[in-house]
């Protein structure tokens with residue numbers, strides 16, 4: 001395990017270095033898309049403050065990142081090219097670049113969704129569920145997109161055309177998501193410590209796993225993902241309080257109890273575990289084969305770390321089953337993987353968590369040694385006696401105390 005940790009560290013540092021020196025973030029050439037948002041208008045060079053093209057023929061175009069760079073979605077700014085006429089009406093819009101997880105924002109990126117902004121006046125409310133359609137499972141991204149359009153258009157309308165515009169109000173931010181997540185996390189931490197002392201309460205883990213599926217999976221649709229870590233390392237900060245709660249709580253829990261998240265909160269792990277409890281004959285996997293297969297998740301993590309940090313495109317790391325399942329979005333391949341990973345649990349407990357999950361590999365690599373976990377016959381991870389701590393999800397069944 002020590003060698004694995006060193007290898008992972010070397011790969012991360014080497015990939016980050018390669019990414020920063022050989023693959024700098026490419027600046028998108030917005031001028032190539034001017035014709036798309038304002039057909040038949042010949043703009044000259046970008047000029048002025050705020051930076052904008054035009055106004056030619058009564059139309060001005062601008063890159064929203066030049067105007068409101070601090071507004072961020074779930075994984076960084078959403079850059080748009082917008083065309084605005086002298087009355088303050090949006091006449092064209094296009095997304096230039098974003099870092100949101102595609103599974104969640106596929107519809108938001110579509111022409112069909114974006115066209116609702118066309119024809120709107122800068123003084124319209126731009127409020128989700130009022131004059132802008134909400135998209136379930138992409139709330140944070142849609143809020144950021146709407147705020148970006150509203151604030152940048154009003155600023156350009158005021159400073160370029162001298163129009164009177166409303167203040168920056170509008171677009172209520174929902175605080176319920178991060179509060180729910182934090183409460184669930186704190187409840188899990190309390191139960192974790194209680195079950196180390198009192199074995200009769202071991203079943204209370206289910207009290208966390210069920211809401212984990214319902215709240216983190218179905219309602220918030222934001223399971224902790226390796227993309228959170230990639231975005232953190234690439235300094236692509238979010239404006240979402242939920243994002244910070246997920247990342248900070250995950251890092252704290254790793255420091256305290258290794259793969260605690262896998263055993264107490266992960267909605268996909270919970271589903272896998274419940275399916276694994278269906279009485280059936282389990283497949284016998286020889287210990288050497290099991291050990292070899294468990295290394296696969298570290299190999300996959302190193303591979304995607306190298307690809308993501310070299311290319312700086314986090315979407316290459318997006319093979320996580322829980323993203324497909326809880327975003328309700330994927331392709332034939334990712335949905336097949338989800339189905340296979342769920343079904344196979346009937347015969348092999350927590351198959352995905354044991355062999356393939358990048359979050360399991362990440363949390364496992366950072367788990368601190370603890371010899372008080374000795375495993376037992378009904379271990380949900382089918383761990384051998386005295387297992388590696390990186391394979392223990394801290395269910396506390398076998399915890400032997402001091």
Ligand code: SF4
Pocket residue numbers: 373374375376378379380381382383387391392393394395396397398399
């Ligand atoms: S080793 Fe013990 S604490 Fe860890 S998952 Fe297995 S039974 Fe639970």
